[in-house]
Amino acid sequence: MYGFGISLAHPGTEVFHCGVTETAVAEPIDPQPTRGRTSLLLAYLRPHWPAMLLGLLLGLVANAAGLATPLVTKWVLDTLGAGGSLLQPVTVLLALVIIGAAISLWQWMLMGGVAERVVLDARSRVIRRYFAARIDQLAGRSGGELVTRATSDPGLLHEASGSLVGLINGAVALVGTLVLMGTLDLVLLGTTLVAVVVVAVLMGLLLPSIGRAQEAAQESVGRLGGALEGSLRAIRTVKASRAEQRQTGLITRHAEDSARHGIQAARRAATVWTISWTGIQLAVIVILGFGAARAERGLIEVSTLIAFLLYAFQLMGPISELTQNMTAMQAGIAAAGRLREIEAIAVEPGSQSTGQPAPVPAAPTGPVGSESGGVVLAFQGVSARYAPGAAPAVRGIDLEIPRRGHTAIVGPSGAGKTTLFSLLLRFLEPEQGRLLLHGRPYPEHTPAEIRRRLAYVEQDAPVVPGTIGDNLRFTHPDAGDEELWAVLRAVDLHDKVGSLDLGLDTPLGATTVSGGERQRIALARAVLRTPDVLLLDEATSQLDGLTEAVVGRCVRQRSATGAVVTIAHRLSTVLDADQIVVMDRGRIRATGDHAALLRTDELYRDLVASLRIGTAGPPAAPETDRTTGSGTLLVPLDRLPQE
Numbered sequence: 001m002y003g004f005g006i007s008l009a010h011p012g013t014e015v016f017h018c019g020v021t022e023t024a025v026a027e028p029i030d031p032q033p034t035r036g037r038t039s040l041l042l043a044y045l046r047p048h049w050p051a052m053l054l055g056l057l058l059g060l061v062a063n064a065a066g067l068a069t070p071l072v073t074k075w076v077l078d079t080l081g082a083g084g085s086l087l088q089p090v091t092v093l094l095a096l097v098i099i100g101a102a103i104s105l106w107q108w109m110l111m112g113g114v115a116e117r118v119v120l121d122a123r124s125r126v127i128r129r130y131f132a133a134r135i136d137q138l139a140g141r142s143g144g145e146l147v148t149r150a151t152s153d154p155g156l157l158h159e160a161s162g163s164l165v166g167l168i169n170g171a172v173a174l175v176g177t178l179v180l181m182g183t184l185d186l187v188l189l190g191t192t193l194v195a196v197v198v199v200a201v202l203m204g205l206l207l208p209s210i211g212r213a214q215e216a217a218q219e220s221v222g223r224l225g226g227a228l229e230g231s232l233r234a235i236r237t238v239k240a241s242r243a244e245q246r247q248t249g250l251i252t253r254h255a256e257d258s259a260r261h262g263i264q265a266a267r268r269a270a271t272v273w274t275i276s277w278t279g280i281q282l283a284v285i286v287i288l289g290f291g292a293a294r295a296e297r298g299l300i301e302v303s304t305l306i307a308f309l310l311y312a313f314q315l316m317g318p319i320s321e322l323t324q325n326m327t328a329m330q331a332g333i334a335a336a337g338r339l340r341e342i343e344a345i346a347v348e349p350g351s352q353s354t355g356q357p358a359p360v361p362a363a364p365t366g367p368v369g370s371e372s373g374g375v376v377l378a379f380q381g382v383s384a385r386y387a388p389g390a391a392p393a394v395r396g397i398d399l400e401i402p403r404r405g406h407t408a409i410v411g412p413s414g415a416g417k418t419t420l421f422s423l424l425l426r427f428l429e430p431e432q433g434r435l436l437l438h439g440r441p442y443p444e445h446t447p448a449e450i451r452r453r454l455a456y457v458e459q460d461a462p463v464v465p466g467t468i469g470d471n472l473r474f475t476h477p478d479a480g481d482e483e484l485w486a487v488l489r490a491v492d493l494h495d496k497v498g499s500l501d502l503g504l505d506t507p508l509g510a511t512t513v514s515g516g517e518r519q520r521i522a523l524a525r526a527v528l529r530t531p532d533v534l535l536l537d538e539a540t541s542q543l544d545g546l547t548e549a550v551v552g553r554c555v556r557q558r559s560a561t562g563a564v565v566t567i568a569h570r571l572s573t574v575l576d577a578d579q580i581v582v583m584d585r586g587r588i589r590a591t592g593d594h595a596a597l598l599r600t601d602e603l604y605r606d607l608v609a610s611l612r613i614g615t616a617g618p619p620a621a622p623e624t625d626r627t628t629g630s631g632t633l634l635v636p637l638d639r640l641p642q643e
């Protein structure tokens with residue numbers, strides 16, 4: 001009946017990867033002191049206190065009905081012995097049973113609802129926090145581990161949510177039972193107390209170790225999630241490296257660890273229960289022997305002995321309740337500690353991670369500020385690093401992006417090109433210097449205000465879950481079908497999508513489109529209502545000629561009326577640029593156009609050579625010094641499943 005689910009828990013052992021320092025909320029959580037950790041659990045329960053209070057009251061009433069039952073049974077027996085009418089005592093007995101059952105049912109349903117709402121609250125808070133978090137706070141953690149925190153850990157609060165009410169109810173029922181036993185016969189009570197104390201001591205010794213084993217099991221589940229998610233994401237590499245067995249063994253070991261700790265917890269729980277039951281049963285036998293002897297000597301009535309035995313049998317109820325709720329509370333406390341770690345993740349300025357979603361800022365009505373002249377974005381003496389103490393990723397960057405035209409950033413791997421984009425998108429804050437948008441310093445804008453003026457195409461061009469239409473509308477959910485077809489035309493996907501049975505409603509799995517098509521879908525999303533600046537991190541994998549031509553066309557069209565900044569890996573892109581920025585070891589080494597840089601900058605000449613970009617020769621298939629980190633996916637869009 002009272003199972004010990006292999007439940008959950010995880011001490012807050014993980015250390016935060018804490019990047020930039022501006023936030024005050026990323027304090028590490030001390031996982032140890034139990035009192036402090038209990039308050040973490042209480043924080044999740046607090047919003048539900050009115051329902052919990054009602055649950056407690058209902059539980060106490062049901063307890064009272066249960067406690068009165070043996071006494072009324074004695075009344076029935078005494079009336080029977082005296083030859084009186086049984087109508088009244090039997091009616092009271094029946095009423096007690098029915099009222100007790102009805103109230104227990106109500107309490108059960110009420111607390112079940114509370115438990116679900118506690119879990120929902122916790123899950124919603126974690127999800128909100130993830131999407132409000134600063135990129136650097138999530139980047140250092142495994143995706144699987146983060147998913148476990150949103151799915152499995154809040155589930156552990158389910159049982160724990162009723163544990164406080166259960167503990168109070170159980171304690172009241174235990175004390176009430178003992179007191180009523182005392183009113184019946186003190187000698188028999190003494191015998192019972194010995195059994196209760198033995199059981200309590202054993203439980204006190206074993207229960208904490210059950211909690212610890214459950215925590216260890218949950219930690220292993222978290223590691224399992226992290227390793228599994230990472231390996232599945234790299235499944236092509238895993239298979240190409242013939243590492244299936246190795247990965248299976250590695251990940252299964254986490255599952256085995258979890259099972260080992262779970263089995264430990266189950267064994268200890270079984271021991272506790274066996275000892276408790278046996279202890280109470282032995283006590284009942286002793287009470288029966290003692291009681292019979294006392295009844296024989298006329299020291300107590302037989303009806304008193306029967307009532308006492310009924311209480312003795314009932315004792316297991318509150319003891320079970322206490323044990324079960326203490327176990328659930330241990331698991332809940334550990335889960336609350338893990339969830340609190342997530343709540344301590346630093347969020348971006350202006351985000352509302354704990355309340356309702358942030359209000360959508362007003363649509364841009366045009367360039368902000370006129371003081372910036374022809375410059376849309378500017379870096380002024382910017383230095384940045386990814387973690388305190390790490391080497392700066394970029395240093396002393398001074399750069400202006402004109403309102404119109406194409407700026408291409410080139411440089412060897414690790415030169416800091418992507419870091420410039422991270423700073424522009426406010427994924428990373430500068431340590432020194434400042435950035436300006438339309439002449440206004442970045443801190444005067446929220447990240448959302450800045451990002452709504454930038455369109456960004458990631459190098460890997462990930463598709464988001466959903467249909468082709470969902471992907472295109474991701475930035476502007478209100479875009480109409482006409483707008484979508486227009487951008488599909490712009491990236492030459494119009495015919496292909498048009499030939500699909502479901503058209504824009506075709507589901508788009510990340511593994512069902514080729515790398516080039518993914519790039520074009522991402523580009524289409526970015527050029528739909530393109531704002532002031534298009535940021536394009538060019539794919540390094542060899543893309544098909546059509547995609548390259550489409551990208552070049554979009555860049556040219558866009559740069560005629562607005563600003564385009566590319567991290568360039570292709571001849572055509574570099575040649576097209578109005579301004580080329582050469583980066584090396586975190587610094588801007590030279591700026592100019594292709595011809596000027598070829599004349600003046602040795603590194604640029606080397607880069608050109610390594611890309612086989614000849615001033616005379618035809619565009620070559622680029623060979624780059626970067627790896628893309630993404631596999632090229634080989635099923636073309638026109639062969640997507642038609643449903």
Ligand SMILES: Nc1ncnc2c1ncn2[C@@H]1O[C@H](COP(=O)(O)OP(=O)(O)OP(=O)(O)O)[C@@H](O)[C@H]1O
Nearest residue numbers: 139386393411412413414415416417418419420626
């Ligand atoms: N998330 C990160 N955490 C810590 N260091 C990082 C992170 N991202 C980049 N770096 C470091 O910052 C420096 C600049 O990296 P960045 O990614 O900007 O270079 P890049 O020119 O874009 O290189 P690539 O062409 O290989 O992508 C490198 O030394 C890199 O190791």
